[in-house]
Amino acid sequence: MGKTIECYFWNPELYLEDKLDYKYQDIGDGIELKKPVLTTDVLDKIIIDLKQKRKEHLLNMGIANIINTIDRVTDQWMNPEYTRRKIAFEVLPKVTGFSVEMLETLGFGHMLRLLKKDNIPITGKLQHKNFTEFTEHGDGLVKAYGNAEVTHSNYEPEIIGHICAGNILGLAAIEMVIDKLVDAATWVKVPTEEPVFGALYAKSIEDIDPQLAYTIAVLPYESRDKHVQDYLFSKSDIVRATGGEQARISLTELAEKHKIPIAGHWHKFSFITIARDYLDDRASDIAELVSLDVTAWDQQGCFSPQEIFVETGGDVSPEEFAELLAEEMETTSIALPKGVNSGKMMVLDGYHQYFKKEMMGEPVRLFPSSTHQWLVIYDGNKPTFEPSPLFRVIKVKPVNNIMEIPPLIKPLGRFLQTVGVAIPNDRLIPFADAIGEIGATNIRTISNMTLQKTWEPWDGRFPLQELFELDNIRWVSINTKNIDEDIQKSLERKRMIINNNMKIPLV
Amino acid sequence: MVKFPSNEWIRNFKDELNKNEKYKEAAKDWEGDFLFVISPDEELKNEVIFYVDLWHGECRGAYMINDEQKAAFILKGPYSNWKKVINKELDPLRGLIRGMFTVEGDSKLILDQVKAAQELVNTASKIPVDFEK
Numbered sequence: 001m002g003k004t005i006e007c008y009f010w011n012p013e014l015y016l017e018d019k020l021d022y023k024y025q026d027i028g029d030g031i032e033l034k035k036p037v038l039t040t041d042v043l044d045k046i047i048i049d050l051k052q053k054r055k056e057h058l059l060n061m062g063i064a065n066i067i068n069t070i071d072r073v074t075d076q077w078m079n080p081e082y083t084r085r086k087i088a089f090e091v092l093p094k095v096t097g098f099s100v101e102m103l104e105t106l107g108f109g110h111m112l113r114l115l116k117k118d119n120i121p122i123t124g125k126l127q128h129k130n131f132t133e134f135t136e137h138g139d140g141l142v143k144a145y146g147n148a149e150v151t152h153s154n155y156e157p158e159i160i161g162h163i164c165a166g167n168i169l170g171l172a173a174i175e176m177v178i179d180k181l182v183d184a185a186t187w188v189k190v191p192t193e194e195p196v197f198g199a200l201y202a203k204s205i206e207d208i209d210p211q212l213a214y215t216i217a218v219l220p221y222e223s224r225d226k227h228v229q230d231y232l233f234s235k236s237d238i239v240r241a242t243g244g245e246q247a248r249i250s251l252t253e254l255a256e257k258h259k260i261p262i263a264g265h266w267h268k269f270s271f272i273t274i275a276r277d278y279l280d281d282r283a284s285d286i287a288e289l290v291s292l293d294v295t296a297w298d299q300q301g302c303f304s305p306q307e308i309f310v311e312t313g314g315d316v317s318p319e320e321f322a323e324l325l326a327e328e329m330e331t332t333s334i335a336l337p338k339g340v341n342s343g344k345m346m347v348l349d350g351y352h353q354y355f356k357k358e359m360m361g362e363p364v365r366l367f368p369s370s371t372h373q374w375l376v377i378y379d380g381n382k383p384t385f386e387p388s389p390l391f392r393v394i395k396v397k398p399v400n401n402i403m404e405i406p407p408l409i410k411p412l413g414r415f416l417q418t419v420g421v422a423i424p425n426d427r428l429i430p431f432a433d434a435i436g437e438i439g440a441t442n443i444r445t446i447s448n449m450t451l452q453k454t455w456e457p458w459d460g461r462f463p464l465q466e467l468f469e470l471d472n473i474r475w476v477s478i479n480t481k482n483i484d485e486d487i488q489k490s491l492e493r494k495r496m497i498i499n500n501n502m503k504i505p506l507v
Numbered sequence: 508m509v510k511f512p513s514n515e516w517i518r519n520f521k522d523e524l525n526k527n528e529k530y531k532e533a534a535k536d537w538e539g540d541f542l543f544v545i546s547p548d549e550e551l552k553n554e555v556i557f558y559v560d561l562w563h564g565e566c567r568g569a570y571m572i573n574d575e576q577k578a579a580f581i582l583k584g585p586y587s588n589w590k591k592v593i594n595k596e597l598d599p600l601r602g603l604i605r606g607m608f609t610v611e612g613d614s615k616l617i618l619d620q621v622k623a624a625q626e627l628v629n630t631a632s633k634i635p636v637d638f639e640k
Contacts, residue, residue, distance in 0.1 A: 063600040064621035122614055125606025155605050181604050468605055 002030030005091055007195040009202040010046050011053065011214035027094045033195060035220045040231045046217050047235045050185035051158060057211040058183055063122065066180045069209045071117035076204055077108065084200045091196050096169060097341020098298065103169065105336060105497055106296055106450060111170035114454050115177055121454045122181070124464035128473045134429055138455030141478040143436060145460075152261040152470040157237035160184040160467060163251065164198070165242040166191030167300045172198030175240065176205075176216045182467050185215040187232055195220040223247070233258045238467060241265070263466040265459050268302035268417035269387065271309065271409070272446060273431070274321065275402055275423040278487075279314025284324055285491055286422050289447035291328035292494050293420050294374070295336050296450040298343065299390040303418040303442070303450050306388040308396045309405050318398035319365060322378035325396065326367030329374045333392070335498045338373060343391025347372045350393040354379070385409050402427070406434040416440040417459060420449040425483055436476035444479040445486040447494055453479060511593065511636045512545050512555040512586075514571045521559075521569035524630045531564035534623035538562055539579035539616070542572075543589075550638075551586035580612035590638055593631050599624065 004024075010016070019042060025033040036042075058066075076082045085108070092107075093100050113119060126137065128144035135141060160182075162175040172188045176198075179186040190198040198218045206213035221228045233239060233254050240263040241251050248266040255262035272293065278286050293305050308325075310318035347369075354377045357364040363380030374392035383397045385408065399405060402423060409416065416439040423431055432443050441460040442452070452458070457475035480486035509515045524530055543557040558576055560568040582599070588607045591597035600621070602608045610617065617624060 062621055062625075063598070063604065064618050067618060117618075118615060122600065122604055122618065123606075123610070124604040127606075127609065155607075183601070464604060465606065 002032060003090075004032050004034050005087065005196055007033050007035050007190065007199050007218075007220040009199040009206075009213075009216065009218035011049050013214075014045055014049055016042050016045060027091065029094070031091060031094070033091075033095075035195065038219060038221050038225070038228050040227060043219075043228065043231050043235075046187075046219075047159065047232075050187070050215060050217060053211060053214040054158065054183070054185040058180065058185070058215050061212065063181065066212070067117055067120050067122070069205070069212060070115055070120065070177050070180070072208050073201075073204050074112055074115040076207070077112050077201075082204075084204050088197060088200055092169070092194070093339050095196060096166075096194050097339045098169070099337045099339035101336050102297065102339065107169045110451055111174070114174060114452075119454045120177070120181070121462075121464055123455075124181070125462065125469065126475075131475075134432060134476075134478060136481065137477070138453060140453070140456070140480050142457065143433075143476050145436060145474045145476060146472050149472040150469060151472070152238070153468065154237055155182075155468050157182060157184045157468060159236045160186055161232055161236040161239040162186065162188045163239065163241035163243065163247070164188060164191050165244070165247070166193030167297070167302070168242065169194065169297075170197060170201075171242065172218065173201035176202060176218075178463060178467065180212065180215070181464060184237070184467070187217045187219055187236070189229075189232075190218055190220050192220075192222060223250075229254065230257075233260060236260055238263060240467065261470055263461070263470065265302075267415060268459070269385070269412055269415050270303050270305050270418035270420070270449060271307045271385070272305045272420040272449075273402055273405055273423060274308065274310045274446075275421075275427060276311040276314035277424045277427070278422045279310070279316040279321065281315075283314070283316040283321060284328075285487070286446065287321060287324035288328045288332075289422070289445075289487065289490055289494055290325055290420070291332040292336075292447040292497070293449040294325075294329065294392055294394045295332045298338055298341070299388065299392060299394075301450055303452070304390070305394065305418075305420055305449060306390075307385060308394060309383065309399045309402070310396055311402050312398050312400055318396055319378045319380065322365065322367055322376050322396040325394070326369075326376040329376060329392070330369060331498060333369070333373045338392070342373075343389075344372050346389040346391040347375050347393055350375050350377065350389040383408060385412060402431055403434065406431075406438050409435075410438045413439040418442040418444060418449050420444055420446045421483070422446050422487065423483065428478070428483060432476065432478055441474065441476055442479070443477065445483055445490055447490045448479055448486070508635045508637045511590075511634075511638055512551075512557070512571070516634060516636065517557045517559075517569045517571055519634050520631060521566045523633060524566040524569075524627070527626055527630050530623060530626035530630060533626050534561065534564045534620065537564070537620050537623055539612075542576065542578040542581045542583075544581060544583035545589050546583060546585045548585040548587050550590075578612075580610060580617070582608055582610050584608035592628060593636065595628065595632050599628065 021037040023035045131144040134143045160179045164171045176186045238261045242265040365378040367376040377395045419440045456477045460474035540560040545555040558572045
């Protein structure tokens with residue numbers, strides 16, 4: 001008999017298990033995933049209980065106590081012998097398609113660390129009037145764009161719903177923790193692609209503080225289960241959702257129908273900018289760092305780069321930089337290999353598309369991996385922004401000056417998110433001002449693109465604040481106050497990953 | 508009854524805090540002075556700043572100041588929110604999370620001293636007070 005993993009969680013004292021039918025999904029190696037077929041009758045009982053547990057327990061629990069509890073939960077997950085962690089490592093590579101090394105390093109090494117006491121944010125909102133220029137916040141800088149126009153405020157949300165996209169591992173855990181800081185009970189729709197971790201994490205809270213855990217329900221329903229989603233929206237004070245364009249349209253409509261606010265995080269594009277100043281004897285180091293951004297999460301995240309703009313006029317040309325990057329991609333891909341979802345067809349598609357251009361005499365050069373693990377393309381045509389096929393396929397494009405990039409990508413506006421940079425401090429602020437103005441929200445030192453910090457805004461809003469207030473301020477962050485220092489630190493960390501396969505400590 | 512905010516109120520606060528045994532025990536490891544900045548709003552015309560020097564369970568000094576002064580921590584918020592804290596209608600940490608207060612200084616240290624912070628609030632709430640109208 002194989003192993004059955006429950007992909008759901010709510011207060012077991014409701015004794016709902018016998019009232020439900022279940023679906024089972026065989027994921028191989030004798031492991032099956034168990035998902036309930038949710039009914040509005042059962043959901044009604046769950047929602048009433050969430051409200052009750054919030055009132056009886058959460059509202060009487062001090063914030064410090066909540067944070068200390070979560071810290072203890074996270075400590076369990078940091079222990080390689082922790083049973084739930086072992087289950088996660090058995091199941092997650094199968095359901096997510098990511099390699100164990102990727103999950104270990106960037107998932108458990110970084111994402112879970114965000115839930116350590118020292119990283120949990122307790123400042124939910126900044127005064128935008130104090131941030132009209134890039135100003136210190138956390139260990140970086142932030143700037144506020146726009147005028148405050150509050151469109152929603154509810155400082156005491158009772159029930160918060162979360163719809164999590166499948167491309168961000170651990171998001172469900174972060175969401176259920178953040179809700180507790182605003183005293184809200186939580187329902188989470190875990191992604192169809194990865195329905196496992198949310199329930200495992202909720203159960204790990206139950207191990208430490210059952211009453212706190214019972215303010216959380218993990219609900220693995222399908223998007224096509226309209227009656228479930230409709231019911232849940234009708235019972236929520238706000239819903240935060242991540243997803244693509246289709247999700248944006250349908251969930252926004254649903255929120256409007258129920259007259260509730262939605263904090264949406266939709267489809268985004270991210271890219272890298274390398275200034276000529278770093279294209280000297282440091283160019284190899286820069287390529288080494290960039291290779292981590294391209295490799296991380298196989299480019300599946302909204303924060304993953306889809307293009308690299310390299311400034312001309314340095315000692316190393318953009319084309320030579322592409323060649324350096326290809327060398328580093330090989331090394332990084334050995335330390336962080338692809339998993340079962342290799343996207344080989346995407347890589348081959350990218351190859352054939354650009355091979356034809358190269359044959360036709362266009363200024364294109366291909367730097368392929370012999371194993372189709374990755375592909376670096378140098379495209380010397382007039383720079384434009386084109387989406388990558390992803391799965392570690394990246395284009396390097398020359399630009400005469402980094403300040404040409406903001407007008408070039410302006411049409412993408414609200415779709416922009418993370419910009420990985422190797423730009424010296426004196427040129428960074430004017431660039432950040434211009435790129436922030438047109439829509440980019442997170443500027444991070446190269447190799448840090450997928451390593452968000454808890455003080456940073458997310459798509460221009462602070463994750464805590466948007467749960468109780470929505471305004472029209474768009475926040476833009478730079479993840480460091482000193483890029484030279486951050487590049488040095490990042491190199492040390494990158495080499496730790498490559499040489500020792502060590503978990504990433506937060507910078 | 509004393510007026511809040513006033514010199515008289517902060518002097519009372521110091522005396523009451525030094526009589527509070529629970530505070531003495533909870534704050535025995537605390538080292539650090541505070542500026543409590545009460546920002547004007549519809550109910551208060553001008554900004555008021557209290558300087559409070561807290562050291563190992565003792566309040567070594569507490570008085571109103573006119574100019575900016577350095578301190579390890581600066582807790583700032585509008586008068587109406589301070590009123591809610593004194594009336595025990597608002598937990599200051601919950602206020603911080605919701606942006607009703609801002610803090611300068613290492614907020615995580617305050618998190619570690621949550622019992623001491625509770626006793627500060629308890630002490631403040633015991634002083635019979637006349638709020639600004």
